[in-house]
Amino acid sequence: MGEIDEAFIQTEENRSKVCMIEEGIPVIDLSPLVCGSSSEPCFEEVVRQIGSACREWGFFQVINHGSSVESRQKMEEEARKFFQQSKEQKNEVRRDAVHVMGYFDSELTRNVRDWKEVFDYTVEEPTLVPASPDPHDLTITHWYNKWPQYPPHLREALEEYGKQMEELALKLMELIALSLGLAPKRFHGFFKDQTSWIRLNFYPPCPSPHLVLGCGRHKDSGALTVLAQDDVCGLEVKRKSDGQWVRVIPAPNAYIINVGAVIEVWSNETYESVEHRVILNSEKERLSYPFFLTPAHYTMVQPLEELLNNQNPPKYRPYNWGKFFLTRKRSNFVNLNVENIQIYDFKIN
Numbered sequence: 213m214g215e216i217d218e219a220f221i222q223t224e225e226n227r228s229k230v231c232m233i234e235e236g237i238p239v240i241d242l243s244p245l246v247c248g249s250s251s252e253p254c255f256e257e258v259v260r261q262i263g264s265a266c267r268e269w270g271f272f273q274v275i276n277h278g279s280s281v282e283s284r285q286k287m288e289e290e291a292r293k294f295f296q297q298s299k300e301q302k303n304e305v306r307r308d309a310v311h312v313m314g315y316f317d318s319e320l321t322r323n324v325r326d327w328k329e330v331f332d333y334t335v336e337e338p339t340l341v342p343a344s345p346d347p348h349d350l351t352i353t354h355w356y357n358k359w360p361q362y363p364p365h366l367r368e369a370l371e372e373y374g375k376q377m378e379e380l381a382l383k384l385m386e387l388i389a390l391s392l393g394l395a396p397k398r399f400h401g402f403f404k405d406q407t408s409w410i411r412l413n414f415y416p417p418c419p420s421p422h423l424v425l426g427c428g429r430h431k432d433s434g435a436l437t438v439l440a441q442d443d444v445c446g447l448e449v450k451r452k453s454d455g456q457w458v459r460v461i462p463a464p465n466a467y468i469i470n471v472g473a474v475i476e477v478w479s480n481e482t483y484e485s486v487e488h489r490v491i492l493n494s495e496k497e498r499l500s501y502p503f504f505l506t507p508a509h510y511t512m513v514q515p516l517e518e519l520l521n522n523q524n525p526p527k528y529r530p531y532n533w534g535k536f537f538l539t540r541k542r543s544n545f546v547n548l549n550v551e552n553i554q555i556y557d558f559k560i561n
């Protein structure tokens with residue numbers, strides 16, 4: 213094990229095995245949406261593909277999505293410059309228990325340390341959230357981002373990228389709404405005072421990739437994740453049909469989309485959020501950039517009434533998004549030695 217700290221070591225069943233299935237998640241071409249001249253049948257076909265990808269995989273890639281390639285490249289360039297600095301420099305914008313945005317290098321997933329460094333920022337500045345996870349404390353606080361001095365154009369690039377991601381994510385939410393038989397803008401109101409945020413993930417090369425993970429297996433807790441990755445393989449998705457870990461092959465300029473726990477609840481489990489994890493490389497570093505579309509803090513997340521009936525009663529009790537989010541953020545920061553809060557805690561029966 214040599215120099216690897218014990219805090220990083222995964223239990224036997226969570227380690228990545230050498231032989232993994234290299235089969236892609238569905239790839240959906242969004243060009244019928246982008247070029248307005250498209251015919252209705254093409255558009256309906258996209259909605260159908262989105263619906264079946266959400267149901268069967270909980271994950272898919274989109275191509276020809278219309279989101280700016282230049283903005284993404286600029287963001288990637290600036291992100292690399294940021295992570296190339298020394299730890300001391302990066303620690304100037306280090307997050308802490310109260311200021312949860314910024315740089316961090318000791319995140320835990322399920323109480324095991326991830327082999328990664330991150331930089332987090334919210335899309336709205338400031339973002340309104342509860343001051344504490346205590347359900348009786350109704351105080352609201354503001355989250356501000358911690359912008360570094362260097363690289364000087366990081367902030368501008370990341371803010372612009374955030375706008376691009378918000379637009380794409382809301383477009384995808386329209387398609388998801390249609391695929392569930394809902395009005396296209398059914399979800400939009402939930403994001404008016406969104407708490408959405410973006411993470412820059414930097415996974416350095418690891419001398420023991422068979423013992424350690426870049427990011428331990430988890431489900432995303434928000435509504436929808438829109439992930440950009442560089443050309444180094446690393447993301448693995450747990451295939452719903454047989455529980456096998458499947459590697460996601462990077463496609464240039466594509467985005468990987470996954471259903472989060474909030475959609476799982478809204479859709480009363482018609483669509484489920486799926487576990488995924490990040491494996492490491494002994495030679496190459498890897499960068500990835502998830503955008504987490506998350507609702508306003510005051511949102512009570514619960515199955516949508518119009519999807520319920522006698523045969524399909526609600527599977528979850530309502531929960532407050534802001535309290536959930538804050539509890540989750542805190543437990544990824546320090547080892548509380550307890551299982552993370554998850555939607556399962558609100559499951560009926």
Ligand SMILES: O=C(O)CCC(=O)C(=O)O
Binds near residue numbers: 441
């Ligand atoms: O790096 C990746 O490909 C995925 C990262 C991830 O799942 C996350 O940050 O939630």
Ligand SMILES: [Fe+2]
Binds near residue numbers: 430432
């Ligand atoms: Fe994730």
